[in-house]
Amino acid sequence: MPLSEQEQRLLDEMERHLLKNDADVVTAPSGDRALSYRNLVYGALLFLAGIGGLIAAVAARESLGAAGSIVLGVIAFLAMLGGAMLAFTPVRRPQAAAEPSRRSSRSKDSSFMDRMNDRWDRRQEDR
Numbered sequence: 760m761p762l763s764e765q766e767q768r769l770l771d772e773m774e775r776h777l778l779k780n781d782a783d784v785v786t787a788p789s790g791d792r793a794l795s796y797r798n799l800v801y802g803a804l805l806f807l808a809g810i811g812g813l814i815a816a817v818a819a820r821e822s823l824g825a826a827g828s829i830v831l832g833v834i835a836f837l838a839m840l841g842g843a844m845l846a847f848t849p850v851r852r853p854q855a856a857a858e859p860s861r862r863s864s865r866s867k868d869s870s871f872m873d874r875m876n877d878r879w880d881r882r883q884e885d886r
Contacts, residue, residue: 805841
């Protein structure tokens, strides 16, 4: 069933609004976390070592036996998983001097809605 003119205009307006807001969200900074080059390198090396372990487990099935091959394969898989987690887990960046002072100035008894309003205001200021 086709949309009426009013529904089509409303849909177009909603799409424009979503595209505008989503673009802001996608380009927004990720806060105080970023990927570390060192962790990416170590994670990639650990991942490659895990792949090598899996290949070794398959190749050494005859000499290690079925149980030994399975154990080596599980260890290799865990190494791959750990490498991927290490590579893609963001680490905290050092905070700017102004950030802690702004947070410490907030009183402990502020309500949840007050904090959400403060976040919203900060987000709107950054645009």
